[in-house]
Amino acid sequence: MRTTVRVYWRLLRAGFQRQSAYRLAALGGLVANTTFGLLKVAVLFATVRAAGGSLAGYDVGRMGTYVWISQAMLGSVNLHGRTDIAERIKDGRVAVDFLRPLDVQAAEITTEVGRSLFALIPRGLPMIAIGAVVGMAAPESAAAYPLGVLSVLLGIVISSATAYLVGVAGFWLVETRGLQVCYMVVSGFLAGLFVPIQLFPRWLLLVAHASPFPSMMMYPIEILSGRVGLAGALALLGAQLAWLAGVGGLGQALTRAGRRHLEVQGG
Template structure:
């Protein structure tokens, strides 16, 4: 249902991909100016950097929710009372809806891919191991991001409105995820903060795995960090939901 709903709003659906292509173009121009004719900066070539900018933008469009979780609207309209009667748990319903909405990005991503590679740059996986590990890293990124979206949506049980929190979340998440600037170019303290936050698992990790910036045990460690965040965010979501459900009951459902 959410997949079909996303396709219904065609203007918003298509404009998001125009903005995606514009971001790839602007990032490519910025990195070319940053390199200023040099072949490498800190051991990273310009071709790798532009490929990173293209790949991270494409995959972030897929794994990042295009809108807030439907939870806030369902809470305001009282539809959450019906959701509680369904045989599938409420968090499971909302995660399914978020994944359905995110999956609507796939068709246009396939159409936009040639234009994105033309504007930015493409590159084959760094190795066979990178090609095998990348789908796992991308799946981990999707799960981490959807759990973050679920937590953000459940804030509405206390505030009824999450648009302000969503704006702040998008800014912080996109920066610390490495979608704009890879972690290897961040200053020491900023990189340390990014490595302690879950956002880097949503953009930097899969792109770095694909391009061979993490290899061998580094790849296994990166996947393990994603797995740890999935478990931690899943447990936190269960805790928040247990509190939110009592709050719904106190409001009369």
């Protein structure tokens, strides 16, 4: 057990270090995140004011929290569906994954989460700082902070585990780009990247809740913005764990089944 922890800790750090090699990309991401954050502030604040100061549980302060935390998580939560494993399956490098005494799924997700955690530093923290200046509401209960951080981490892991599913579809499909683009279009929208999902019409809200996407980004924001209380926060964390178990289990099954389909030819 201890050795297992050590192995995956190393992989997590490796992902973290890999990402740290790309500083310019991080800077570019920061600029984009800030720009879109200010844009979201302009549109959504106007919407809240037009609704008379409160909309679906969001006042201007909470909407500020929503905007800046969603922008802070954007570099770390996989809402684009692109994964390293998809590339490796396509070009056959995945053979090397199977040569290691590791669970292929766990190793891949751990590495991706390591990269995501690094991204929180150059792309996440500055957003929180900007939010603090521009204005965002704090939750009423101090317990919301540790629960919120835990929820952010779970959101990152769930997104990696879900994007992994898109990647391993490559065991069956020659090209997963179409699937990846679908994921990109749907995930951002249903995760609440553009507007809080509570602003959706009822039917769309039901669709969102039937998918893992809100658990990647919307749930942590609801906890950290104080839109839900302590009991609500615990319920959302429970839902996140359930989604993690679901997509994680599906990933295990697909990895196992996909191996029988693996055709690494030549080289």
